Amino acid sequence: MLTLLVICFVAAFLAPLLHRLCPKYTGVLLLSAPLAMFVWLVKQIPEIMHGHPVEQTCIWVEKIGLELAFRLDGLSLLFALLISGIGMLILLYTQGYFKGHPQQGRFLMYITAFMASMLGVVFADNLLLIFIFWELTSFTSYLLIGFNHESEDARKAALQAMLVTVLGGLFLLGGLILMADAAGTWRLSELIQRGSELVAHKNYLPILILVCIGAFTKSAQFPFHFWLPNAMQAPTPASAYLHSSTMVKAGVYLLARLSPALGGTEEWMLILTTIGATTFLVGAVMALGQHVLKRLLAYTTVSALGAMIMLLGIGTDYTIKAMAVFVLAHAFYKATLFMVAGGITHETGGETSIDKLGGLRKAMPISFICALLAGLSMGGFIPFFGFVAKELWLHALDHYVLLVIATVIGGAAYVLVGLSVGLKPFVGKMPDGLRAHEIPPAMRFGPIILGAGCLALSFFLKPIGHGLIEPAASAIAGKELHVHLHLWAGFNKAFMISTGTVVLGIGLFFARNTLLGMAQKLRPITKVGPDAVYDFLLKSVLNFAGWQTRNLQNGSLRHYIRISVITTTFLVIAAFIRAGGFETFEKISPLSIRISAIGILMIFATFGTVKSESRLSSILSMGVVGFSMALLFTFFGAPDLAMTQVVIETLTVILMALAFYHLPATNHISPKKTRAIDIGVAVGFGVMITVLVLAALAVQTPTPVSDYYLEHSYKEAHGRNVVNVILVDFRALDTLGEITVLTIAALGGAALLKLRPSTRRRDVLVALPQESGGDTASTKKENPS
Amino acid sequence: MTSIILRTATLYMFPPLILFSVYLLLRGHHYPGGGFVGGLMGGAAFALYSLAFNVAAARKLLRFDPRDIAAVGLAISLLSGLPALFSGEVFLTGTWWKIPLGNGNYFDLGTPFIFDIGVYLVVLGVLLTLVFSLGEEE
Amino acid sequence: MEVLLAVVIGTLYGGGLYLMMRRNLVQLIIGLGLLSHGANLLIFIAAGLRQGGAPIIAEGKKVFLTLPADPLPQALILTSIVISFAVTAFALVLFLRTYQEVGTNDLDEMKETDT
Known part of the structure; x- marks a missing residue:
């Protein structure tokens, strides 16, 4: 099964x-894939x-229920036969339709x-898998509707179908996840066994509604039906295949599949029957005006x-x-x-x-015969x-008078449409x-075979009823059903109503022009x-x-910086408040004079950096901050850091001097208002960080990692400098x-500078900028001291 | 750079700076120092030289392309992780050999030290790649 | 002490940020520098302030006799310092090239240039 699907x-x-x-033979060659599937x-x-x-089944990630699980039962078989069978004919039809x-x-x-995705939907036995294939059908449908991508209408219809079905798909995903959670399994066949648990679960109604929205969008149920007529922008082979016989039935398939698990309740009946009947009537009535x-x-x-x-x-x-037969x-x-319509x-x-x-x-003549056969079948002759x-x-609806009336109206419309086409x-x-x-x-095969089938099936009712409908119906019902189909069941009530419907339909067919006129008047609705x-x-949404x-x-x-910072500030503050604010300090280290002096110096230097007008004094002030950092490191027992910091400060100044030489000294001042906002943002962020640091310091965390390093540095790694041992060992x-x-x-930086179009590489004497050359040189001399 | 003072000072300062950088690298395992700060110090020496004279002169003095130095350093660091694999340990686990110095003392040579040499070369190479590139900019 | 250093860190962050929001490329780089100082200091004191000795084992001993400063944040910051230097250098090169290509050092003018 998997192999055929992959093929x-x-x-x-x-x-x-x-x-x-x-x-010339692409379609015929491709045919072999569905043919193999069909035969199998x-x-x-x-x-x-x-x-x-x-x-x-192929297990993939067992823990989260990811697996390639496939299962073929009566219901899957019925759909899969339709998909692969009609698929073959469509491929042939396409060959003729798109000749040249x-x-x-x-x-x-x-x-x-x-076709492959659709087969995947009906084969899949895993909820996630079914969802993946489900979305794949939406996606391929999008590509097919938008096939004539130069037409704006086609693009719009494709997008619409995609948005509606994919949005529904999201609802479906939600429903599937809730369902798997409630039933405790991702396996569809197991889930169906646990129907009673699901129905009793507190999430039953949300599950049902979510799954229904998913299925209704896909199967174009009211009020999501509008995308389907618009999807007729697709080339006819796609319409014939996707939008009549296969994809749109995915929703029906899914609900049928889940009916043993979710069905049988009042909610199920109410939702499905109401929506289904409404859609049935709305579709039939709207068809009258087309x-x-x-x-x-x-x-x-x-x-x-x-x-x-x-x-x-x-x-x-x-x-x-009745549904399976229908x-x-x-x-x-x-x-x-x-196919005939496309051919015409x-x-x-x-x-x-x-x-x-x-x-x-x-x-x-050939199209005529095929169309007539199909049209009469549609009308229920x-x-x-x-x-x-x-x-x-009609027989099944026996007790539901309202639904029977609806069926008569709809059935008459079917007669009208069947005859019209x-x-x-x-x-x-x-x-x-x-x-x-x-x-x-090449285009004849499909209409001939299927058209003939419309009539021929009636003469093989026994094998069809027994071989196809019975297993499918049993799978939907979740129990053994016996099906005996009859062409002639006698002059019973159903036959009377059926005949009445046909007569009404024929009447409508002759009154078609009046109907169209009425439809024109109702168009504004x-x-x-x-x-x-x-x-x-x-x-x-676009706006x-x-x-x-x-x-x-x-x-x-x-x-961007402003927005990110404001957002971060607010998020942190919110999280801080939610966490309940400060813990109390257990111990606070005493204020030492030298460190206070350095701290205050750093604050002043920072302000100096920010306020300074010329970039040279900015760099110098930042240098002060850097060297103060080095001093802090020294006082707190970090000689390695202090050394590194000093050298880095020196090098930074050298690099900046080299780079700024090529950048203009012009300053761009923002308007006063912008600066005020920025000051507000910056101060807010600074305060937030301060509070955060204090809050973090109040929490004393044990340091097992550091203790381990301190303990084993010399014994195992033969090094006395623990910092260095951490780094290199x-x-x-x-x-x-x-x-x-x-x-x-480094390579990126060098490449940015060296690799550029039409520039010669030349070593030049490095000269510092004229106006600040002396100053920078002296800075550089000072730094290493 | 036209300053004669800087040039003269650089000529005198350069050898001690390089020596100091190697010294920092060598003592790094037991005392403050190591590949990072050593490499930075060495890079600073060459950067100073390129400022005092010019980039071409500094390149000539260095003899190797700084990018090659960085690459070689990276390779050394990477290779220093391999010996551990032979003794069934995890990649980069420290392995030590005792090298007799003749007078009864031993010198501990370990892969972490070799790794540190690699770090030194990478930092030196990276730093000079950037400094030289910027210095050569027209 | 903690309060003072926390204020220092806050000032470094705020100042760095303010500079990064200015229109000039040069100020952007300097702001970045201040910000990384702030971050380093933050990591440094987040582990708790211990005015103990350096985490270096005395000659002839095999373990520490008194608890030294925490070595782990130091190792982190050492890496961080070198990396932020590389970042600054790369940013310098990038801005230099941007200026050469775009012809302005004004960030506000750059928003229109999609080159």
Whole structure:
């Protein structure tokens, strides 16, 4: 399983290369990856049927639950078969759709990578793993929607889909973490066993809500549905694959997967059923007002996803079975319709509106038949597979009158859309100026196979029910279910309602122009919908980012220092207050006169450095500070430090003199107000440090490390100077690191000075600046003394 | 630098300064001193020389490129950590050998001392690389 | 004593910071110097003030007879002094080159130059 998955990912990255080598057969070559997967999956069916899931695990970091755990059960199998099966057809379709397109390799790479990620989602048996693949599908979807990156609309739609799904992904991550915490395991299959613990846990409701938000954003549930129709900016192969049959079902898959663990409660039912039914209706009704082929299909996809969630939410054995059947039926007809729609647009020179299409049956007979099959299946006409699904669905909803009414309205809309896409463009009179050809052979495979499937599945109900639906439904329900599918169940209530729906739908189809007119009048309402909220939020975030960048990161280095220091000061003060302020001093050393004198000298010298007008006197004052430091070191028993400090002071002065010679002496004075602010900031920081030092001194920490060094310096390291022994023996590795840093600094400095364009290297006489040369020389003489 | 006083003084001060820097390095293990301060002192001597005369003269006096000195020093420090590996100890663990001086006394030669020599050379090299580069700036 | 030295450290930090916020490159470097003095002193006295002898074992002895000054912060500061010297030197070179490339030593003018 892992190997096949890796092969899919590798195939994705090989796509551009393959395209360069043999552009004509890239799709066909890539096909081998999903084909291998598909064949393997089919071979697993008998095992799965008998309730033996396939498992494979590679432990990575055991402690924090990181592992590559994969598991194939009935539910995964159903989805994986759809993903790899439709994936193959899409690759072929792409081959024809993008014939001669220079970027075909890139597109194939994205779509194959997406396929692999999606397979990862349904295989993953670890919560973190599922999240990683989940995000990968969002990411590849972003790349696919934005494939035509020169179009602004495509970029905007891609960003929108990405933001909505990734934001949802974050919620999902939160939910997954809480869930793993509550159940005590990251393993999905174990977690499902502990459903009762989860439901009783105090975090159950937050978990449920977070997971639901994640799933709803991905599966375009109301009110997050708006990104899906916009995502139709993607090239049609991507729409057909991602946005109808696979990625958007990830949310449905996740909820179905978790339903044994989280489901069965009132909250679960309330949230899923309400949102699902709302989405179902909103999508269906909004589809009525559309005339662009792909958008029409997109809204019904939204609606269909809502139906799946709704059925899942009710959670009886019947609804679960109905949902599993519907997933299969929907994938077949929707992918076919998308592919045909793309083919129509492709072959008529970019026509997208169904109102401007007609009479294509002669020019595109194959497309016509496929579209008609799929359209009828969508409408739920007998004996198509869609009918079987619809029948089961109505049967399952038996007691829920409101939901049945909703289903009738939605179902009628499905009939309308199915006929609009499957029939309308092909019959009637061909509008003037419309030219069309049949789609190229490579694009035919998908519509033919899937379109035929819409009908053919109805004749293999027994093996499908037994081999696919039963294991999937059992996995969702978390218990053994038995599925017997019937094409004809007699003249029962469900059949009556179903027939009524179809009749209503046909009626609507003929009244379509009236409906469109009504939709036109209602258009302004959509302006206040979630799409507008999204736009407003995005704009606000950008404005806020712009505002804070202007104010906090305006490019002035001094301002950065100011901001950092103010923040630090406040944070430290806050932490200090929270910690409860000072501890009392246990003992305070007496004030010695010489050290007090040095301290006061240092304070004065610091002020001198800051106040001085000329840079020479600044350097001198700083020298005073440095030498005072050396004196302090001497008094407190640190001769090594004192010596080093003295030499360093000398060298610093030499270096500064050398460098300042090349820098102008001009001084730039800030305005008075700025200086006042800076003084405030500096004083505040200084006071904060003072308080902090005092607080730190009040805490007496034991010094076991130092004592160890003092004890063993001579005995083990044969050195009397403990400081030196620490540097070259006890902590030699630190020192080694330090001298490495020194070397790098020197080489960097030398490189900065020496390596520059078009400059000759020349040794020059070093001359100190004229105006201050004498002074500096005398400083230098003084220093070593 | 035009000051004749400085030049003369430097000529006299230079040898003792270098001697002092080596002395600091050698006594560092037992008394105040060591590779850091020794290297700084030696660097200061050459920096003084380059100020009094010029960088080219100081470079000539040094004979080696300061960058090479730093590199060699780093290599010495690194190598001084290796003997410990042969006796199964952790990298950079001090290893000592007693070297007889002939009159019954022994001189303790240890890898920490060799390490310190490396530090000395690195500090000297680094310092002079920077000073010379800045001094050669037009 | 501690109070006085704490005030000294605070002054060094505040002064260094103020200089770093000035417009001139030279003042920035000097400010950096003051700041590192402050940091060194902070480490030095944070370990507690002990006016004991230097941490050097007397001739002929193998251990300390009286408790000397703490050697650990001293080793830390020794490294710190040398490193901050390298930092200062590198900063000098960097600013020198910046000045040569940008043509100004005014930090306020530099915010516009993205070269």
